[in-house]
Amino acid sequence: MKRSLSSRHAASWIGATVTALCAIIGAAILILILGYVAFAGARALNPAFLTQLPVPVGETGGGVGNGIVGTLITVGIATLLALPMGLLGALFLALFGRGWFPEVVRFLSDVLSGIPSIAIGLFAYTLLVAPFRHFSALSASFAFAILMLPIILRTSEEAIRSVPRSIREGALALGLSEFATTMRIVVPAARPAIITGLLLAIARVTGETAPLLFTAFGSQFWELNPAQPMAQLPLQVFTYAISPYASWHAQAWAGALLLITAVLVLNILARLVLTPRTQR
Amino acid sequence: MNATVAPMRVENLSAYYGSREAVADVSMPFAANAVTALMGPSGCGKTTLLRCLNRIHEIAPNAYARGKVLLGDRDIYDSDMSVVELRRRVGMVFQRANPFPTLSILGNVTAGLSGSVPAAKRMEVAESALRGAALWEEVRDKLSKPATALSGGQQQRLCIARALAVEPEVLLMDEPTSSLDPISTLSIEELMTSLTDRYAIVVVTHNLQQAARVSKYSAFMLADETGIGRLIEMDETSRMFTKPSDRRTEDYISGRFG
Amino acid sequence: MAVSQPRGDAPRRSRSAAAGDRVFLFVVNAAVGLFVILVALLFLELVKGSWPSLHAFGPKFLWTSEWNPVTNQFGALPLIYGTLVSSLVAIVLAGVVGILAATYLAEFAPRWVARPLGFVIELLAAVPSVVFGLWGLFVLAPVVRTVIGPALQKYLGFLPIFQGPISGVGMLTAGLVLSFMILPTVTAISREVIVAIGGDLREASMSLGATKWETVARVVLPASRAGIFGALVLALGRALGETIATTMVIGNRPQIAASLFAPSYTLASVIANEFTEANGDVYISALIELGLLLFVVSFIVNAIARLLLWIVLRTRS
Numbered sequence: 001m002k003r004s005l006s007s008r009h010a011a012s013w014i015g016a017t018v019t020a021l022c023a024i025i026g027a028a029i030l031i032l033i034l035g036y037v038a039f040a041g042a043r044a045l046n047p048a049f050l051t052q053l054p055v056p057v058g059e060t061g062g063g064v065g066n067g068i069v070g071t072l073i074t075v076g077i078a079t080l081l082a083l084p085m086g087l088l089g090a091l092f093l094a095l096f097g098r099g100w101f102p103e104v105v106r107f108l109s110d111v112l113s114g115i116p117s118i119a120i121g122l123f124a125y126t127l128l129v130a131p132f133r134h135f136s137a138l139s140a141s142f143a144f145a146i147l148m149l150p151i152i153l154r155t156s157e158e159a160i161r162s163v164p165r166s167i168r169e170g171a172l173a174l175g176l177s178e179f180a181t182t183m184r185i186v187v188p189a190a191r192p193a194i195i196t197g198l199l200l201a202i203a204r205v206t207g208e209t210a211p212l213l214f215t216a217f218g219s220q221f222w223e224l225n226p227a228q229p230m231a232q233l234p235l236q237v238f239t240y241a242i243s244p245y246a247s248w249h250a251q252a253w254a255g256a257l258l259l260i261t262a263v264l265v266l267n268i269l270a271r272l273v274l275t276p277r278t279q280r
Numbered sequence: 281m282n283a284t285v286a287p288m289r290v291e292n293l294s295a296y297y298g299s300r301e302a303v304a305d306v307s308m309p310f311a312a313n314a315v316t317a318l319m320g321p322s323g324c325g326k327t328t329l330l331r332c333l334n335r336i337h338e339i340a341p342n343a344y345a346r347g348k349v350l351l352g353d354r355d356i357y358d359s360d361m362s363v364v365e366l367r368r369r370v371g372m373v374f375q376r377a378n379p380f381p382t383l384s385i386l387g388n389v390t391a392g393l394s395g396s397v398p399a400a401k402r403m404e405v406a407e408s409a410l411r412g413a414a415l416w417e418e419v420r421d422k423l424s425k426p427a428t429a430l431s432g433g434q435q436q437r438l439c440i441a442r443a444l445a446v447e448p449e450v451l452l453m454d455e456p457t458s459s460l461d462p463i464s465t466l467s468i469e470e471l472m473t474s475l476t477d478r479y480a481i482v483v484v485t486h487n488l489q490q491a492a493r494v495s496k497y498s499a500f501m502l503a504d505e506t507g508i509g510r511l512i513e514m515d516e517t518s519r520m521f522t523k524p525s526d527r528r529t530e531d532y533i534s535g536r537f538g
Numbered sequence: 539m540a541v542s543q544p545r546g547d548a549p550r551r552s553r554s555a556a557a558g559d560r561v562f563l564f565v566v567n568a569a570v571g572l573f574v575i576l577v578a579l580l581f582l583e584l585v586k587g588s589w590p591s592l593h594a595f596g597p598k599f600l601w602t603s604e605w606n607p608v609t610n611q612f613g614a615l616p617l618i619y620g621t622l623v624s625s626l627v628a629i630v631l632a633g634v635v636g637i638l639a640a641t642y643l644a645e646f647a648p649r650w651v652a653r654p655l656g657f658v659i660e661l662l663a664a665v666p667s668v669v670f671g672l673w674g675l676f677v678l679a680p681v682v683r684t685v686i687g688p689a690l691q692k693y694l695g696f697l698p699i700f701q702g703p704i705s706g707v708g709m710l711t712a713g714l715v716l717s718f719m720i721l722p723t724v725t726a727i728s729r730e731v732i733v734a735i736g737g738d739l740r741e742a743s744m745s746l747g748a749t750k751w752e753t754v755a756r757v758v759l760p761a762s763r764a765g766i767f768g769a770l771v772l773a774l775g776r777a778l779g780e781t782i783a784t785t786m787v788i789g790n791r792p793q794i795a796a797s798l799f800a801p802s803y804t805l806a807s808v809i810a811n812e813f814t815e816a817n818g819d820v821y822i823s824a825l826i827e828l829g830l831l832l833f834v835v836s837f838i839v840n841a842i843a844r845l846l847l848w849i850v851l852r853t854r855s
Contacts, residue, residue: 020647107844112577115833115840116833117779118779118806119829185391263666
């Protein structure tokens with residue numbers, strides 16, 4: 001070797017340090033953002049903020065109550081749409097594993113997860129808004145469901161595959177039909193992992209803003225009817241943030257704090273709490 | 281032995297994994313009310329043969345079989361015999377106990393029963409099956425506990441009870457004691473012997489002493505030079521172990537290989 | 539002589555099989571069929587929606603610069619420029635930091651550090667876009683305006699990309715925010731690749747007397763090239779389609795400027811800002827055509843990345 005041993009070791013030490021710094025930078029960004037949002041958002045966060053309707057600019061007070069309810073409804077309906085299809089698709093992939101068609105399905109699912117959410121929003125618009133000339137929370141749920149599908153599909157497939165083959169063989173050997181084996185024995189055994197995947201899918205769409213712009217559209221009032229336009233928390237944060245009013249900026253921070261907390265809690269729950277150590 | 285009254289027999293059975301032939305041209309009866317042991321070194325096809333008897337072999341990708349497997353007078357590969365019906369009549373116990381993790385002990389035992397069976401009847405069936413598997417006394421107070429709380433030997437007996445609960449005619453056992461300690465092994469062997477009152481039992485075993493202890497009939501299989509498993513010899517156990525007709529059987533039994 | 543048929547994972551169905559099984563299989567297949575139709579429909583609806591614009595402008599949509607709703611003239615070039623440059627900035631920054639971070643996590647970090655650190659970085663991917671945008675607008679933009687911008691201009695001002703007025707919002711800020719957003723993707727996937735590829739090579743190199751760094755830099759990383767490239771392409775796909783955070787910090791002016799401090803506009807931002815106000819078939823369909831463009835580009839980019847990663851990872855598993 002041309003260089004001395006000590007300079008090679010020094011290079012190694014520098015390499016380790018530089019790469020460590022980069023990793024720390026990555027982690028630091030999250031802490032920075034979370035910290036600032038908590039700091040800026042906590043001030044405006046109070047029970048009134050959580051339960052009241054927005055007020056016109058200039059007036060004090062007001063809140064994002066309708067946005068919180070609206071987001072819960074939209075995400076809830078999206079889950080109802082995406083979960084059955086995702087689970088059935090996962091069953092398909094787990095049962096018919098190899099073969100060209102399952103691979104096509106997996107490929108489409110993976111690619112779909114990379115399509116920008118605004119394009120998905122446009123799709124929901126052309127399908128469910130334009131024909132009726134009417135914004136609705138339902139169209140937003142449709143867009144969200146499409147975003148959730150690939151996650152549910154892949155994580156559920158993984159969950160079902162992870163059930164030991166001996167369990168399925170034992171059930172089939174007992175004379176249980178494919179249907180009974182799957183529904184009564186295999187899927188229940190996979191349930192914890194399926195729930196984990198569902199939580200991740202919910203986290204994915206909570207806080208998603210772009211599709212909402214022309215599906216749910218937003219509202220100043222309480223609305224529980226999914227066929228109507230409905231307030232959504234991420235939309236409110238966005239609108240307040242790009243406005244010129246300081247009072248709205250403060251509310252944007254508070255709303256952002258709600259969003260980031262919800263999303264991080266879901267993620268930590270899914271990945272840390274519910275996933276057994278061996279599978280992380 | 282009169283082959284025509286045997287509840288199960290195979291005729292010219294060959295089994296394949298895709299293009300690879302694993303077992304070739306096996307013909308043999310499986311006697312009622314007796315234990316028939318399938319023996320042979322690793323790779324001789326004995327497990328594959330066993331798994332053809334309840335068509336579990338087909339779960340593997342591209343796996344299929346040729347030939348006849350007769351249960352009573354019906355070929356199980358006929359298109360009018362459903363696999364579901366077949367597997368109720370031919371039960372199986374696996375090498376490693378595989379209780380269903382999300383079901384209780386009671387749930388496991390009655391897992392093979394149809395959902396429409398009323399609760400009282402299910403209890404009745406469960407008790408009878410657990411008694412048949414010599415497990416009742418040990419679990420009667422904890423039927424609602426998860427099955428995974430039992431010891432290895434108990435779990436295996438639970439799996440036997442689960443198989444018995446659907447009242448099969450034939451019970452297939454794939455090296456049922458190979459993962460158990462000697463005491464559990466012995467209790468399962470005693471169980472096997474007692475079960476012959478009501479069932480025809482086919483057991484795959486690696487353990488020559490076990491075959492000698494429990495089986496009335498034995499079949500010796502061996503893979504040929506191309507790796508295809510063939511039936512070398514089948515006879516009453518007592519005769520095969522003392523005066524085998526084939527040289528290769530004699531070599532195996534006296535421990536020269538395998 | 540009856541012969542059973544080979545059939546994937548499921549045993550052969552005989553004619554008298556439980557009807558319940560048949561219904562079950564039908565429903566499962568139908569769900570998957572529906573899924574495939576949905577994806578196809580997505581593409582078709584975007585094409586259908588873009589039709590008036592496709593018809594009116596044809597391919598020159600991609601290289602015309604005028605984006606004028608008043609005269610109904612739409613050209614996407616400045617938007618394509620804005621999208622590409624902001625994503626490029628993001629990929630360069632996130633690529634360097636992310637690959638190095640992944641290297642640390644995969645090769646140098648002890649397990650008790652790597653797990654939590656890696657987890658925290660992955661959590662960054664969960665932060666909603668609008669929160670990134672908010673933080674970018676009120677925290678990062680002022681920092682760019684007062685610290686980063688002037689510093690770059692002072693030391694590297696001879697480069698055209700660092701010249702011109704610094705307002706805080708613009709291409710650079712957008713690129714920075716995007717780089718934060720795609721960093722977790724680069725890190726997580728690169729780490730996975732390095733771990734998968736590293737194994738034997740690492741041992742062989744170390745046993746020849748190489749130091750840890752030499753092993754990593756000269757053996758493991760080069761061997762992981764293809765997979766890391768896949769990670770970068772995947773991250774690029776994410777950056778190209780990012781909408782809300784970009785809209786909040788890029789300045790929203792359709793122009794092609796040399797300076798990174800200048801405001802710009804991306805394909806996704808235009809749609810976000812103008813869609814609900816758009817009137818007239820041509821205007822609306824032009825916006826939908828932008829969406830179609832985003833769809834096609836991200837489809838291709840993702841397909842390439844996934845294919846690459848699939849090839850690299852499956853030969854090792």
